Amino acid sequence: MSTPSHASTPTESTDRALRRPRVLHFVTGGFSGATQVAVDLVRGHLAGQSFEPLLVLRRKPHTEQARVDALLSEGIPVEMVAGWAHIATVRQLVKICERFRPDILVAHGFSEHLWGRYAGLLAKVPHLVHVEHNSRERYTWSRTRQMLWLSRRTDAIVGCSEGVKQVLLDKGTPVAKTLAISNGIRTAPFAAAVQHSWRERIPGIIMAARFARQKDHTTLLRAIALLRSRGHRPSVKLAGAGKASARNAAHKLSAELGLTDQVEFLGHHKDVPGLLMTHQICVLSTHYEGMPLSLIEGMAAGCVAIGTRAPGVQEVIDHDRNGLLVAHEDAASLADALERVLTRPEDGERLAAQGRADADTLYTLERMIARYETLFGQIIAGDEPLDLSRI
Missing domain, CATH: 3.40.50.2000 (Glycogen Phosphorylase B;)
Incomplete structure (x- = not known):
């Protein structure tokens, strides 16, 4: 497992010990399949009460405010960050992280997983998770290099299927922390x-x-x-x-x-x-x-x-x-x-x-949520290496 992004101060350590672990899910506001998975995970965290979640959406030109409002009315904690420039996205997400103080930042999808993890590093979030939602993305040479650099500073890299996991491994992500967790649906x-x-x-x-x-x-x-x-x-x-x-x-x-x-x-x-x-x-x-x-x-x-x-x-x-x-x-x-x-x-x-x-x-939602929460539990417990066979 990667070394945590920063060492916690005594005050931070005490605070974390007295509350549920906090998980921030960062994903596109385009309401794609990646968005749906992130929303479902937040719903699962709220229902199970093992984690305190926050959903952060990166605004897109076609983001429908009515759908954001529907999530809020459902009781899902949602915040938005700008999507017009990467630097604006990162800066706003850093501020949210500094306020919410997540134990884990889960960055979903391309290219959000890049900007999300940069923000997590800058905000000194202890643990980072990358979730890849597609088998083919627009990885240029530069973005591949960024992804691999961030992978060394990331606790787990998740493909939403075995096929996506293999694509990640072919790109060079570390075998010991790359795994597949299949998407699930509410039946x-x-x-x-x-x-x-x-x-x-x-x-x-x-x-x-x-x-x-x-x-x-x-x-x-x-x-x-x-x-x-x-x-x-x-x-x-x-x-x-x-x-x-x-x-x-x-x-x-x-x-x-x-x-x-x-x-x-x-x-x-x-x-x-x-x-x-x-x-x-x-x-x-x-x-x-x-x-x-x-x-x-x-x-x-x-x-x-x-x-x-x-x-x-x-x-x-x-x-x-x-x-x-x-x-x-x-x-x-x-x-x-x-x-x-x-x-x-x-x-x-x-x-x-x-x-x-x-x-x-x-492909049930319950199975997907249980596997992610098992992964998060191992990360917070500091298991090194991750026991991928139990996830």
Whole structure:
């Protein structure tokens, strides 16, 4: 384990001994999958009361204040820092750290894990944790060097899947403190899935994903156009906000392909579980992932999960057992998979049932939170080296 960022004074040591350990989670305010994981961990800390948490969001141009307000009204402690300049982000986060005095700062996602850990070092936070949420990020030579320099001063480096962990190791992170903790979802919102017989559901398609360069709405729309030429016209609902430029491009392509009567752009949807549980198919057409929460939620909802053959997705979907994998950027491959499910209900029922069973056992939020809190407990206890087999 790395040496703590600073030695505590007697007063600080006494203060820490008299209160619950404090954990600050720093993440993008773009409400990506990384944001959802950080929010869920804060919820878990509040419910379990083993840790005192604080969520700090880095403001983005598309950060929705209504969603921040919803977290605050729920009782989640949230603060914002500027996102317009890295130096502003670091300075504001240092001030929050000096006031909150966390025992652990958990920096989620690229490039927030860089600025978060710089702030933690400057504020002399005792322990730092880096969580990587994607298998492919824009690591330049300079940022790779920064990441590795920070890794030597970080207690643990977490990949949100085995695939992401391997990417980190390939970049040179220390083996002794690099581990995988799979993302998890709240299964309670999907408890009613068993009441929705798969064959009685709407034979339609849901893709719940923000509009961004990472997601591949283009291939899905082209696959729907191919299905239409084969005589199939399933409804398609695209749930998610994201970047206006990406959303506008998808709108334009949908119109060009003559799909405006089939494809509905829902924006941010407040009841994605309800949407999924009334439809047969969930799709994640993507270029790369870490651990795709939206796909796991679709499985928990009893949908047939269809995803791009990409790191992260391949860990969740075992082809033809609990879902279907399709070739990257291959509209014909995706159209074939969709047609199979739409025309062979016996396959659909089988895949959906196994997918739901896997989501309920392998990817629960409770399991994810327990593993993170075990890790934090080892770090605070000063275990050297970390016992990764117990996490």
